[in-house]
Amino acid sequence: MQKLTNKAVGTLRVHDVSLNLLKANDYIAEGIREDMKAKNILVLNLVSSPGSGKTSLLEETIKKLKSKINIAVLEGDLETERDAERIRQQGVQALQIVTQGICHLEAQMIQQALPNMNFDNIDILFIENVGNLVCPASYDLGEDIRVTLVSCTEGDDKPKKYPSMFLTTDIMVVTKTDLLPYVPFSVEAVIKDAKEVNSKIETFLLSSYKGEGMDEWCDWLLEKVKEKQESIVNVEL
Amino acid sequence: MHELSICQSILNTIETEFDGKGIENIREIHLKVGMLACIEPEILKNVFQIVKVDTPFENSELFIEVIEVAAECKNCGQKFKVEKYIFVCPSCGEPVSNVTEGKELLISKIILEEPSYAEINE
Numbered sequence: 001m002q003k004l005t006n007k008a009v010g011t012l013r014v015h016d017v018s019l020n021l022l023k024a025n026d027y028i029a030e031g032i033r034e035d036m037k038a039k040n041i042l043v044l045n046l047v048s049s050p051g052s053g054k055t056s057l058l059e060e061t062i063k064k065l066k067s068k069i070n071i072a073v074l075e076g077d078l079e080t081e082r083d084a085e086r087i088r089q090q091g092v093q094a095l096q097i098v099t100q101g102i103c104h105l106e107a108q109m110i111q112q113a114l115p116n117m118n119f120d121n122i123d124i125l126f127i128e129n130v131g132n133l134v135c136p137a138s139y140d141l142g143e144d145i146r147v148t149l150v151s152c153t154e155g156d157d158k159p160k161k162y163p164s165m166f167l168t169t170d171i172m173v174v175t176k177t178d179l180l181p182y183v184p185f186s187v188e189a190v191i192k193d194a195k196e197v198n199s200k201i202e203t204f205l206l207s208s209y210k211g212e213g214m215d216e217w218c219d220w221l222l223e224k225v226k227e228k229q230e231s232i233v234n235v236e237l
Numbered sequence: 238m239h240e241l242s243i244c245q246s247i248l249n250t251i252e253t254e255f256d257g258k259g260i261e262n263i264r265e266i267h268l269k270v271g272m273l274a275c276i277e278p279e280i281l282k283n284v285f286q287i288v289k290v291d292t293p294f295e296n297s298e299l300f301i302e303v304i305e306v307a308a309e310c311k312n313c314g315q316k317f318k319v320e321k322y323i324f325v326c327p328s329c330g331e332p333v334s335n336v337t338e339g340k341e342l343l344i345s346k347i348i349l350e351e352p353s354y355a356e357i358n359e
Contacts, residue, residue, distance in 0.1 A: 010350035012264070019254060019344040021246045021268075104239055134275050135239040138342070163322040164273045167336070196323045199332030 025139055028107035032114070032142025036125065042228045043125045045141050047165060048149035049158075050131030053175040055083045056208040057149065058126055062090040064218045069123040069225060074113055076105040076130045083128065093117060104135035107142060123225050133162040144228065151175045152185035159193040166197040171204065173217070178207040240281045243342070244288050247299075250344060259349065260293035267346035271304045271339040278303060306339030 020026070036043050046054045055075075062071055073094040075083040084096035095117055097109050110127065119125075127143060129136045148169040150158045153176055159166045166172070172194050174187060187205060194201045204220070206213030247268075252260065270276050278301040285299045306319040310326035310333060317327055324333040 010352055013349045013351050015347040015349065017254065017344055017347060019250050021243055021250060021342045021344065024246065024249070102239075102242065104242075106242065138239065138275055160322055164275050167273065167324075195332070196325060198324065198334075200334065 022138060022140075025107045028111050029140035029142040032107060032110055033144075035114070036142065036144075037232065039119050039122070040229055040232055041119060041122050041125050042145075042225050043127065043141075043143045045127045045129060045136075045143035045146045046149065047129045047133070047136045047146065047169075048131060048151075049133050049154055052131070052149045052151035052154060053208055054128050054131070054149055055086055057173065057175060057206075058087060058128060059090055060208040060211070060214055061126075061218060061221070062087070062092055064214060065221065066090065066092060068222065070121050071124050071126065072117055072119065072122045074110065074117075074125065074127045076109070076128060078102070078130060093122075099130060103130055103132050104139055105129050105141055106139050110141050123229075124221065133158065133165050137162070137165040137168050145170045145224065147171045147173060149173045149175050150190060152177060152180050152183050152187075156185045156187075156190040157193070159190065159197050163197045166194055166201065169194075169198060169201055172201050173204045173206060176207060176209070177205050177212060178210040240276060240284045241288075243276060244281060244284045247285070247344065248288065248292065248294060251294075251347065254347075259351075261296060262349045262351055263294065263297040263347060264350050265300055265346070265348040266297055266344060267300045267302065267348075269302050269304055269341040269343050269345045271341040272306050273336070273339045274342040276342065302345070304338050304341050306336065308333040308336050311335050 048054055058073060065071065071092045073087045073092060075087065075094055075096045076099060077083055077096065078099050078101055081096045084094040087094035095113055097105060097113055099105065105127065127141055146169050148165055150172060152174060174190060191203050204213060204217050206217050208214070247266065270278060281301065282299050289295050289297065307316065308319050308324065309316045310329060310331055312331040313326060313329040315326055315328040319339070326333055
């Protein structure tokens with residue numbers, strides 16, 4: 001005798017898909033890029049390992065440029081408001097994003113922070129990422145330029161050890177160059193390795209502490225602000 | 238180190254794709270992870286084991302295919318594996334900006350077990 005049972009006999013069904021796991025981040029980042037373009041603001045994402053001098057570079061950059069352009073800073077850290085306080089002491093607007101343990105900034109964090117800032121007449125927004133050469137590489141924050149710092153005290157082997165970061169980097173800044181005579185760091189080697197990973201990388205050498213190389217860096221920033229504002233005017237014409 | 242964020246993104250992405258329906262029937266989730274994605278497959282699998290508890294994903298397992306870095310030279314057309322992160326064409330020496338594989342971070346396949354009611358002879 002036949003009878004109907006409700007015993008499940010599973011059929012396996014395969015769904016071939018291609019779902020990018022960073023799609024949501026990239027979508028938000030693109031929105032930020034459009035928003036910043038409409039506001040005429042150049043956005044730089046600063047990444048590096050902890051302690052290579054991102055905040056010091058920003059402090060010195062602000063000192064040199066605050067009479068010429070208006071700067072705002074978004075600070076990313078796992079804990080504390082310390083970096084934002086350091087930046088505010090330079091008289092510019094700074095907002096701290098505390099990630100509470102997350103090792104990188106994501107576009108969504110930037111999107112949530114932006115309405116809390118005043119962008120009237122701002123020319124540059126610096127985003128100082130969490131100190132980490134690994135994870136921030138994967139997250140587009142809507143920046144125009146990604147700047148990676150390598151301090152000469154941490155060694156010249158970084159581009160080959162963290163290739164994903166250097167592949168997505170536009171500018172490499174070698175910091176603490178005043179210490180070059182005392183550490184086994186080869187500027188030639190770091191540039192060679194960075195170029196092998198990404199031939200388009202441009203390099204700056206500077207010391208925020210002693211000031212050498214700061215003029216070239218600041219002149220380049222002014223040039224980039226001008227370029228961005230001109231490109232927007234051209235599009236409008 | 239950002240495996241937890243990526244894991245959360247796996248759950249969100251699939252929930253969106255399936256409109257939140259039938260997720261408890263998923264048995265296998267297959268990922269393609271490039272060597273440049275900065276993701277450690279074993280850590281991601283472990284994180285998934287923890288995150289899926291008490292969610293509709295409880296009956297699913299994660300499978301990860303690691304994709305090596307490959308590029309295609311824009312100058313001479315040579316396709317090659319990128320070794321030791323030297324992004325230079327081995328044939329003509331041109332710097333490479335065209336990475337064709339190795340950046341992937343995506344869900345490539347989802348296998349569901351759909352219950353069907355069958356007539357069984359006893």
